[in-house]
Structure formats: structure tokens, C-alpha cells
Amino acid sequence: MRKAYYIWIIMLIVVASETAMAQVNLQVVTKTIEQTFPYETRDYVLLKGNKSNIEIVGWDLPQVKVEIKLTSKARTKEIAQRELEFQRYVLEKKKNEIGMANYYSYPEKGYKLQSILLATYKIWVPRNAEIQVNNEYGNVQLEELVGNYTVGNRFGNLTLKNIGGNGVFNSYFGDCKVAELSGQHEFTLNKTKTAISGLSGTASINSNLGDVSITDISTMLVLEIDAVKSDLSLSLGTEWEKYDLYFKSSFGEVVVDPEMVPNAAISDKNDLYIMKKRGQPEIKATTTFGTITIAK
Amino acid sequence: MKRLILLSLTAFALTDVAYAQENVTIEEHQEEMDTAEFSRLVQSYNTIIRADEEKLNMFTIDLLGPFFYAISNWGDNKTTINRVIDVAYEQKFSPNWSWIVGSNYNADRAKYREVKAYAGGRYYYNMNRRILKGKSANNFSANYIGSTANYGRRFHDDDSQVTWNLVYGIQRRLGKRMFLDFTVGFENIFSAYDDRETGTDLILDFRYGLTF
Numbered sequence: 158m159r160k161a162y163y164i165w166i167i168m169l170i171v172v173a174s175e176t177a178m179a180q181v182n183l184q185v186v187t188k189t190i191e192q193t194f195p196y197e198t199r200d201y202v203l204l205k206g207n208k209s210n211i212e213i214v215g216w217d218l219p220q221v222k223v224e225i226k227l228t229s230k231a232r233t234k235e236i237a238q239r240e241l242e243f244q245r246y247v248l249e250k251k252k253n254e255i256g257m258a259n260y261y262s263y264p265e266k267g268y269k270l271q272s273i274l275l276a277t278y279k280i281w282v283p284r285n286a287e288i289q290v291n292n293e294y295g296n297v298q299l300e301e302l303v304g305n306y307t308v309g310n311r312f313g314n315l316t317l318k319n320i321g322g323n324g325v326f327n328s329y330f331g332d333c334k335v336a337e338l339s340g341q342h343e344f345t346l347n348k349t350k351t352a353i354s355g356l357s358g359t360a361s362i363n364s365n366l367g368d369v370s371i372t373d374i375s376t377m378l379v380l381e382i383d384a385v386k387s388d389l390s391l392s393l394g395t396e397w398e399k400y401d402l403y404f405k406s407s408f409g410e411v412v413v414d415p416e417m418v419p420n421a422a423i424s425d426k427n428d429l430y431i432m433k434k435r436g437q438p439e440i441k442a443t444t445t446f447g448t449i450t451i452a453k
Numbered sequence: 454m455k456r457l458i459l460l461s462l463t464a465f466a467l468t469d470v471a472y473a474q475e476n477v478t479i480e481e482h483q484e485e486m487d488t489a490e491f492s493r494l495v496q497s498y499n500t501i502i503r504a505d506e507e508k509l510n511m512f513t514i515d516l517l518g519p520f521f522y523a524i525s526n527w528g529d530n531k532t533t534i535n536r537v538i539d540v541a542y543e544q545k546f547s548p549n550w551s552w553i554v555g556s557n558y559n560a561d562r563a564k565y566r567e568v569k570a571y572a573g574g575r576y577y578y579n580m581n582r583r584i585l586k587g588k589s590a591n592n593f594s595a596n597y598i599g600s601t602a603n604y605g606r607r608f609h610d611d612d613s614q615v616t617w618n619l620v621y622g623i624q625r626r627l628g629k630r631m632f633l634d635f636t637v638g639f640e641n642i643f644s645a646y647d648d649r650e651t652g653t654d655l656i657l658d659f660r661y662g663l664t665f
Contacts (some may be wrong), residue, residue, distance in 0.1 A: 191476040247581040256585040261504035
């Protein structure tokens with residue numbers, strides 16, 4: 158009993174010391190840059206993010222407010238302070254363009270970083286603002302906007318909340334989460350898993366190697382999904398009979414809620430489902446090597 | 454000419470002060486992180502961050518002048534004066550501003566004609582725009598407005614010339630070791646060679662060569 162007691166003590170010490178050794182105390186230095194620009198008609202926001210997290214929120218003021226946080230985390234304060242200076246930014250308004258960008262500049266080629274460098278943007282813009290965003294290795298989030306957008310993001314997540322207006326969204330390698338989307342939008346998604354809840358208006362989705370799931374469809378004018386090697390899942394809502402429906406999966410299957418079958422044409426191989434009444438808004442989805450699941 | 458200078462300087466000043474209410478704060482704190490996680494993140498950041506090299510100085514040697522000199526074997530020698538040697542050194546002192554000094558040795562196939570030296574500054578006005586568009590911004594690839602004071606000397610005639618140039622230029626680095634530099638502008642001659650007159654001339658220049 159006594160021996161077992163000692164063994165427990167030793168194990169506790171070993172585990173505790175390993176836990177203590179596994180933690181590193183980091184010095185964090187954050188530079189915050191704030192700037193406000195007046196927003197006039199025909200102004201637009203151009204953002205070139207580089208390994209940054211971006212959040213853009215619509216507000217009612219005729220101003221664009223930008224808050225950029227550049228952070229450096231390192232073992233010593235000296236390293237953190239020195240390498241924070243490698244993070245550069247551009248923040249300017251010229252004519253109608255409100256431009257912002259962050260980039261990295263090393264003192265010499267092949268420099269090896271010793272710290273974690275982070276960049277985050279929080280931007281408030283008028284709801285109807287025109288926005289062009291290009292980012293990689295970070296997340297982009299847009300909220301409460303009804304303007305025109307062109308958003309491209311690589312290796313990061315794209316999140317849209319309460320978005321109207323016209324948008325062109327490109328995503329490569331990441332998740333795309335959308336809540337309450339109306340207006341006219343175009344998605345080009347590559348290796349991106351997409352979940353949309355609350356969709357109305359006109360939407361065109363092009364997906365390659367990424368599953369697409371859409372729930373709560375309402376007042377849809379046109380929905381067209383063209384996918385490759387992707388599973389599609391659509392919940393059409395209680396008003397599903399208001400639409401012309403066309404679903405086709407080449408080398409795959411279309412799985413339909415049994416209650417939606419009687420008035421529709423379904424192929425023998427279950428790879429094609431058509432229910433068309435002339436003049437109705439159309440919901441069309443095609444994919445290859447994937448399953449299309451349709452529910453009410 | 455004075456109006457042009459004043460206008461240029463005012464334009465530069467305005468672009469810098471129009472939205473000067475930028476507020477910058479720096480905070481410091483400590484936090485703990487798993488050692489393995491920290492090392493992994495630093496390693497992956499080194500992989501994914503595409504950083505520009507902060508090149509603050511550039512030494513250039515023009516190759517076009519020597520090339521044209523080498524092939525200028527025809528006609529009247531005096532009509533084909535070339536820059537046989539043209540070197541320059543440029544140093545950045547702020548992201549958009551640099552100073553430059555240079556010298557060139559001009560000759561035709563018969564004899565050397567003159568030696569020129571110049572010094573001045575350049576304002577790269579579209580550096581930020583290139584960064585916003587995701588283009589290369591390695592500090593010397595941009596468009597600029599430049600101003601140089603030039604001194605030329607013809608030793609064999611014991612004659613000299615002093616000019617002040619205001620130019621618009623497009624400079625790009627091509628790969629690691631090449632560059633091109635195109636300039637167009639005005640040459641204001643204060644003190645002319647005997648065979649020239651003081652006044653303002655248009656100038657056009659193209660340099661292409663090696664950079665270090």
C-alpha cells in the first residue's frame with residue numbers, strides 16, 4: 158500500500174513537471190491602428206489582406222471606420238517588438254477608393270520568423286457600400302450589408318450574415334457559412350464545404366469538391382447549383398411546390414422526400430428528378446459523383 | 454517650371470495630410486501557450502507568409518548604353534554619342550521616398566565627350582496602390598516623380614553644364630538582378646555648354662541593366 162502511494166506521488170510529479178514544461182510564456186505586443194474615412198457616393202472599399210482575419214459590419218453612419226490589430230507573439234519582448242515591425246499596412250483614401258492592406262517585409266531574404274504574427278481587421282461601413290476584399294490564410298466575415306461585393310478568400314473561412322445586394326464570392330479551401338442571404342449572388346467554391354441557411358433572391362453556386370447544404374429557402378427567384386464531385390443537400394421549405402425543380406446527379410443519386418415524388422418525373426436510376434410547371438421560379442441543381450438530397 | 458515644382462510638392466503634401474487622424478496604440482501583455490503548438494505555428498507561419506524583402510538600397514548598371522556604343526560603327530561618329538558607363542545608387546529613406554546619386558560617361562567611337570554626375574530624390578507615388586492590388590512591392594518597383602541636379606563636364610573643351618531635371622519615371626525590378634527605368638520630363642539648363650543654350654528642354658531616357 159505504501160509502495161503504491163509512492164508510485165502515485167512520483168507519477169504526479171512527472172505529469173505535473175511535464176505539464177509545466179509544455180507551456181511557454183509568450184510576450185504579446187499588439188499595435189492597434191484606427192482610422193475613420195468619410196464615405197461618399199461612388200466610394201468603395203478595397204482590402205488586400207495577407208494572412209489576416211477580416212470582419213466587415215454594416216452601420217448607419219456615412220463613414221468607414223477601420224481598426225487594424227497587428228500582433229506579434231514571441232518568447233521575449235525584444236523579439237516580439239522587432240518582428241512586429243515586419244508587419245506593414247496601408248490605409249488611405251484616394252479619390253473614391255478607400256484602400257487598406259497589410260503585408261510582411263523582412264530585413265533580409267530567407268529570414269526565419271521566431272514569433273507568431275497575426276493581423277485582424279474590424280471595419281464598419283455604410284450598409285450599401287461597395288466592397289472588394291481579397292485575402293488568404295485567414296477568415297473573412299461580412300455582416301449586415303446590402304451593397305455590392307467581390308470577395309475572394311483562400312485557405313480560410315468565409316462567413317456571411319444578413320447579406321443582401323449583389324455579391325461575387327470566391328472561396329478556395331475553407332468553410333463557407335451563410336445565414337440569411339438575399340439579393341443576387343454568385344459563389345465559386347473550390348474545396349469548400351458550404352452551409353447556407355435562409356436563402357432568397359437569386360443565387361448561382363459553382364462548387365468543386367465541396368459539399369453544399371442549403372436550408373430555409375424562401376422567395377427564391379432563381380437558384381442554380383452546378384457542382385462537381387460534391388454532395389448537395391437542399392431543404393426547400395413548405396412552399397416547395399411554388400418552384401420548378403430540376404435535379405440531376407451524373408454517376409450519383411438523387412434522394413427525394415417521398416411526399417415530393419407523386420407529381421414529379423424520376424429516372425429509373427434515381428439520378429434525375431424533374432418537376433416543372435411553366436413560369437415558376439426555378440431551382441436547379443446538378444452534380445457529378447455525388448448525392449443530391451432533397452427535403453421539404 | 455517653378456509653378457510645376459510648387460504644384461508637385463503641394464500634391465505630395467496633400468496626399469500625406471488629407472486623412473492624418475490615424476490613431477496608433479501599442480499594448481503589451483503575456484499569455485501562455487503549449488510549447489509544441491507554438492513551435493508548430495511558428496514553423497507553419499514561416500512556410501505560409503510570403504514576405505517581401507525589405508530592399509532599401511539598389512546599385513544599378515545600365516547595359517543598353519554600352520550595347521549601343523558597341524554596335525555604333527556606322528556613319529558620322531559624332532552623331533552616335535552613347536553612355537558607355539552609367540551607374541547609379543539609390544537609397545530609400547521612407548517607404549515612398551528615396552535619394553539617388555549616379556554618374557555616366559558619354560563617348561562616341563572617336564573620343565570621349567563628357568562625364569556627368571547627378572544627385573536627387575524620387576517620390577514613388579503608387580507604391581501603396583501596387584500593394585493594394587497585390588502586386589510586387591519590393592521597394593523599387595513603382596512609378597515615381599523625380600528631381601535631380603546634374604553636372605556635366607567636357608574635360609577636353611574645359612566646358613561644363615549645370616541642369617536641374619524634373620521627371621516622371623517608371624521603374625521595375627525584373628527578377629533578382631535586372632531592372633528597367635523609363636523617364637520622361639524636363640531639363641532646366643542653368644549653365645549651358647558653349648554649343649547649347651540655357652532654358653528648358655524635354656528629355657526622354659531608358660535604362661535597362663543589372664541591379665545589385
